[in-house]
Amino acid sequence: MGDxxxxxxxxxxxxxxxxxxxxHALTAVGSGQTSLGIKASNGVVIATEKKLPSILVDETSVQxxxxxxxxxxxxxxxxxxxxxxxxRKSRKxxxxxxxxxKEHIPVTQLVRETAAVMQEFTQSGGVRPFGVSLLIAGYxxxxxxxxxxxxxxxxxxxxxxxxxxxxxNAKTFLEKRYTEDMELDDAIHTAxxxxxxxxxxxISSNNIEIGVIRSDRxxxxxxxxxxxDFLEEVE
Amino acid sequence: MSRGTGAGYDRHxxxxxxxxxxxxxxxxxxxxxxxxxxxxxxxxKDCVCVVTQKKVPCVQDKLLDQTSVTHLFPxxxxxxxxxxxLTADARSLxxxxxxxxxxxxxxxxxxxxxxxxxxxxxDKAQVYTQHAYMRPLGVVAxxxxxxxxxxxxxxxxxxxxxFFGHKATSAGLKEQEAINFLEKxxxxxxxxxxxETVQIAISALQSVxxxxxxxxxxEVGVVRKEDRVFRALTTEEIDQHLTAISERx
Numbered sequence: 425m426g427d428x429x430x431x432x433x434x435x436x437x438x439x440x441x442x443x444x445x446x447x448h449a450l451t452a453v454g455s456g457q458t459s460l461g462i463k464a465s466n467g468v469v470i471a472t473e474k475k476l477p478s479i480l481v482d483e484t485s486v487q488x489x490x491x492x493x494x495x496x497x498x499x500x501x502x503x504x505x506x507x508x509x510x511x512r513k514s515r516k517x518x519x520x521x522x523x524x525x526k527e528h529i530p531v532t533q534l535v536r537e538t539a540a541v542m543q544e545f546t547q548s549g550g551v552r553p554f555g556v557s558l559l560i561a562g563y564x565x566x567x568x569x570x571x572x573x574x575x576x577x578x579x580x581x582x583x584x585x586x587x588x589x590x591x592x593n594a595k596t597f598l599e600k601r602y603t604e605d606m607e608l609d610d611a612i613h614t615a616x617x618x619x620x621x622x623x624x625x626x627i628s629s630n631n632i633e634i635g636v637i638r639s640d641r642x643x644x645x646x647x648x649x650x651x652x653d654f655l656e657e658v659e
Numbered sequence: 660m661s662r663g664t665g666a667g668y669d670r671h672x673x674x675x676x677x678x679x680x681x682x683x684x685x686x687x688x689x690x691x692x693x694x695x696x697x698x699x700x701x702x703x704k705d706c707v708c709v710v711t712q713k714k715v716p717c718v719q720d721k722l723l724d725q726t727s728v729t730h731l732f733p734x735x736x737x738x739x740x741x742x743x744x745l746t747a748d749a750r751s752l753x754x755x756x757x758x759x760x761x762x763x764x765x766x767x768x769x770x771x772x773x774x775x776x777x778x779x780x781x782d783k784a785q786v787y788t789q790h791a792y793m794r795p796l797g798v799v800a801x802x803x804x805x806x807x808x809x810x811x812x813x814x815x816x817x818x819x820x821x822f823f824g825h826k827a828t829s830a831g832l833k834e835q836e837a838i839n840f841l842e843k844x845x846x847x848x849x850x851x852x853x854x855e856t857v858q859i860a861i862s863a864l865q866s867v868x869x870x871x872x873x874x875x876x877x878e879v880g881v882v883r884k885e886d887r888v889f890r891a892l893t894t895e896e897i898d899q900h901l902t903a904i905s906e907r908x
Contacts, residue, residue: 430792434674444677451679476823479842482702485774485814485824505785505820508778550791552674555681 430550445553446546449502449575452555453587456501458622459488460586460594461559462615463570467608467638468561470499470570471615473588473623474633489635489645493518495563496531497635497643501588502556502575510554514538531562535571535579543577557587563641590622597621608638616658629655672791683795684788687818690797691744696730697831698743699863700801701841702813703856705884707803709741709813710860711831712868713878731880731891735760738773738804739880739889743830745797752798756780773804777814777822785820795819799830803880805887829863836867853883857892857900858907871905874898 435445459472472488488507489499492514500507517537521529538558546553558573572587573579584602586594601614612634620627629651637643646654669676673683698711711730732740732753740756742749759779763771780800787795795818802814815830816822827845829837840863851859857879865871874897882889892900 430790434668434672434791445675448675448677448679451677452675453679455679478828478838480825480827480838480845482824482826503819505781505788508782508820509785509789512782545789551789552681552791554789555675555679 432549433547434550434552435546443546443576446576449553449555450557453502453557453575454589454591456503456556456588458586458588458590458594458619459499459501459559460584460598460615460618461499461561461570461572461582462584462598462602462606462611463561463568463582464606464608464611465604466568467563467611467636468568468570469608469611469615469634469636470497470559470561471619471632471634472499472501473619474631476631483630487633487645489633491635491643491645492534492560493528493562493643495528495637495641495643496534496560497562497637497645498558498560499633499635500556500558503554506554506556507558510538510541510556510558513541528564530564530566531560531569531571532566534562535560535573539573539577539579541577542573542575546576559585559587561635561637561643563637563639563643568637586618593622594618608636612636612654613658616654620658627655673788673795674791681788681819684819687795687797691799691818691830692832692834694744694746694797695832696743697829697833697837697864697867698730698741698799698801699827699829699837699841699860700741700803700813700815700825701827701851701856701860701863702811702825703851703853705811706853706856707805707811707813707882708856708860709739709801709803709880710857710864711741711743711878712864713876725875729878729891731878733889734776734802735764735770736888737770737882738776738802739882741801741803741880743799743801748796748798749800752780752783752796752800755783756800773802773806773812773814774809774824776804777802777816781816781820781822784816784818788818788820801828801830803882804889805882805884811882811884827859829867833867837863840866853881854900854903857881858904861897861900862904865904872901874901 457473461470553575560571584598629648634646670682700709800816827841874894879892
């Protein structure tokens with residue numbers, strides 16, 4: 425891809441064996457808004473802060489949590505524009521799978537293909553790595569799943585994870601609160617509490633986003649009214 | 660060519676700096692400010708209005724044909740684009756956007772929605788932030804139009820590839836002052852009428868630039884529910900609004 429003049433990779437090894445561009449990409453992720461995900465026994469929840477640059481911005485025009493297929497959703501920390509590119513590519517890959525096999529793509533396979541795209545951009549000529557980490561949540565025949573994909577293209581399955589500005593506090597909080605047999609509504613409450621921990625200012629149904637998938641295998645983004653109900657239960 | 664640490668190159672092409680920033684994108688934002696103009700966009704209840712300065716300070720204007728200077732471009736009959744920043748980059752963007760809108764209409768049989776076009780512009784901008792062979796454009800684009808389902812829409816797309824819908828916004832040299840002014844006016848989520856929208860936009864520009872304009876010195880573009888088309892106001896219409904503003908004060 426790109427001009428022939430740039431047919432060399434911009435991400436190359438340093439003398440100490442590190443890929444510095446990827447490290448910088450991770451720094452970009454680390455300065456992004458906090459997001460997190462929790463896998464419960466009967467579903468997965470992903471959530472993120474939605475801090476907009478000004479009150480003049482129409483918050484209904486912004487949706488940070490996106491569905492990749494009817495049963496897989498994704499949230500990010502880092503650079504919004506890069507996220508949009510990955511969402512578009514992933515959706516296309518999912519559709520290509522469906523066209524070929526007439527079955528919905530399993531979560532692990534979509535994660536693998538998305539990660540492969542991100543890895544490509546660390547090695548191809550004339551491009552930089554993506555400045556986002558993704559949390560992919562899905563429910564398929566293997567049950568509820570949560571994966572985190574990093575700018576390097578490496579991915580892991582998580583019971584609960586967090587990314588972005590408040591990652592260390594959030595992860596500590598999640599480690600304390602997570603239990604293996606947690607149910608989804610409990611997980612949603614925990615997710616809200618974790619976001620609240622590191623939130624600068626007052627948390628409300630307009631400045632966080634929550635996405636949920638249950639055993640019905642339908643990924644949904646909660647409406648502000650539903651978030652409000654959960655917030656009240658948490659208070 | 661050693662690129663191990665990216666030393667120095669992170670300022671020339673869009674690769675990450677050690678702090679995780681993209682310097683080329685940040686410099687593109689500075690280029691938008693360096694053009695010297697400020698633009699304002701306001702969304703009312705059933706209309707959108709954008710305003711910008713016509714006379715940019717650094718342009719030698721004695722021999723220049725003023726009527727050829729414009730930052731307001733119709734993309735389709737129903738969608739307009741106000742470009743702030745480098746005019747050459749703006750023309751390139753407008754050309755591509757017009758092409759994309761026409762292809763959309765041909766392919767799908769209906770007019771491209773405002774948010775779809777805004778997203779396309781923003782996605783194109785993102786490509787330039789990730790591929791080394793093209794630099795980001797030094798343009799902030801305000802896209803305005805009337806959507807059947809979502810009513811009046813105003814989007815702002817920047818060199819980083821961000822795009823948001825706005826109730827009101829600004830771009831260019833005095834961007835921050837204008838946003839502060841507009842935040843105060845839009846605090847309680849007012850639903851402005853057409854005349855109020857246009858006058859808020861013009862008076863915001865007058866306030867941050869601290870000068871009173873003549874009708875020939877500014878450009879105003881509007882989209883209204885009544886006729887849905889994007890059009891630039893004539894000098895007479897601008898004059899009427901300016902008079903209304905000065906009588907109000």
